[in-house]
Amino acid sequence: MTTLTHRRLSRNVLNRLIDDAPTNPPCLTDDHRRSLSARFRAVASVEHRRLDAWMVERAGQPFDAFRWSPTTAKRVVGNAALRHSINDPTLTRFDAVDIELTDQLLRVTSGYARPGSLASYLAQSSPAVLGLVSAEAANWTTQLGEAAESIAAPWSVATSDAYYDVARARTTLRGRRDLIIPRGLSRILLRVRAGAPGKSAGPGLRADLTIDALAEPTGLAAARVIGLWPEAGVVLSVDGTMEDLRRGARDLVRTAVASQRRTLLRAA
């Protein structure tokens, strides 16, 4: 049975979800990792495969090639801005966004930015486009900041997403996470999402849960993954149970199969 829950956004909903989270999440063992690797290896792929919750939600359907835009830049800049504003509480969220944009541009001038990176995109953008990036990032960091401020427990902004390379399967899994709330030895993850959750939002959260557990060296799963859709005023959550981890892994493998099938059909 899945542990997916659906709540409307209200003042204390995040605190309730954090307080109610299970206390003893399971651990993924080396056997689990080997088993997952064997399943991915069985899905042949010519190119390196990259899978995440978004692909699981779209059942492996192809989407337009990624391009940087103010919308796609908002999460990276917005999360970093929130980290700046935590480190220096005198900063407003807008100041923090400005500092992050300046940091990104400095990477280009100091030669640390590779072509195609966010920093390169920002360096090539006009002041008007940079202004729109600031506006989008400020929207994001304000939403995330409001969610974070409503949490009574200690929290931190995730420094990066969870990445896991599946051994000998040419597959990289990426699990997104925005806030981390420590809970005993484990943690609760919070993801902020744009738009409204679709019917496959639950599998998406389970994929994030599984990838996060795989990326954890000890294999200890998060106690709960919370998905917050501020624009829709909806909060979904999935518990870190073995059943949900298994389902998450199955969805990822199915996505790889569906994606591979589409690639073969296109080639035929």
Added chain:
Amino acid sequence: MTSLLDESPVSVMDVLRGERATRPLANATAAAGLRALLEDGLFELLGSDLLETPLTLRASSLRPGPFVNDPSLATLAQVRGILINEALRLMSVGLDVSDVYGEALLAWRADVGSNEMTNYVDQLDDDERARLATDVTAHGVTLKRSLGPLSNRWLPRTSFRAYQRLAGGNVVLRDVIDLMVGTTTSDVASVALLDVTTSPLGEGAERIMRYHALVQTLRTSIAPLRTSMFSTASGELWSIDVDDELLTRSVADVLEVVSRMVVPA
């Protein structure tokens, strides 16, 4: 307190934020009742069966007249509205927008890439493009003069989207708030909503303002402080404080529109 100004105020932001000391406590109890009213009303109109296609309401659905929702019917007025909204976004981050048309167009293209509306602009002849540029510049000047200083501490958010599914998914309320300031985490009501339009304010504007307040209340479970609408065509600003009566009237507006959608006139 309701402000209804015939003249352009000293600053839109002054009216939007108002007096800090007079703000009421945040209303965190209205949302559940409003949702129940909406659900009951929609059940009477639609019954319990799932529709093949959900009815989607937008702020524009509350304007008088027939529903038009066809992106292929792009007009200069629509593009003008989009570009003024982009200009507002740039101004909200403190950018000094000297060439409103050029900078707004650049920002818009960077954001959306290529779509039917951008293709429409590409296909404009020189005369039409010049007319659009002049029009956008004129509206942009009014916006710039009237907006006033926007403090970072007010947490401005621009082009903020909101969705609410009702009646088991049969009805979807969609909304975009051009500018939102304030926070829902405060004990006093502090969220102010602003809709910037390039049309003169007229019949339907009040309903749109109420709709913004209703969707925001349903989304966050906290009623906003006030909802406002500013016309760059006339420089007029309408601003209403949000109370239970306003929200209840908006529920009636939504039910009336749904009833028109179900049984077209």
